[in-house]
Amino acid sequence: MQTLDMSWDNSPAFWASFGNLAPAAQVLVPAHFCDAEICNGGFYQLFFNSTGIFAKSGQQAFIVLGMPETAALIEKALLWFSQEELPVREVRIEKLTSHRAAIELRIPDAQREDWDPFAALDDLYYEVADRENGGFVAAADRFAEG
16 A cells, blocks of 8 residues: 655655555545635635645545535635745745735735635535535545446
């Protein structure tokens, strides 16, 4: 059984370990981490945390799982970052925190809807991922069963 290098960085070793996983795991791991992070704290949390490294592969995984609407929402969130920014957690964090700080300077009592660039997408994700193709858990289970 192959295991995933848990360094959670953008290193060749990390991606080599990911590439050595079973093909089904290469779909289910990024889809799971994307769904878990988004459902726990929204797209902001996904991109802020180390698991944001799976955002692009998670978007592609939802297509494989028969959830193109869900994949399209993730893709829309991905557009907030450049291709160079996306794989590097420290860069994602800097962009997110700088954006929030700029908003909070203009709006001292800013609410999450003010500073979170993904707030509107979060609710759409919850609705779509719960409905499309029977919902994420059902779609992932069917995929895992082959």
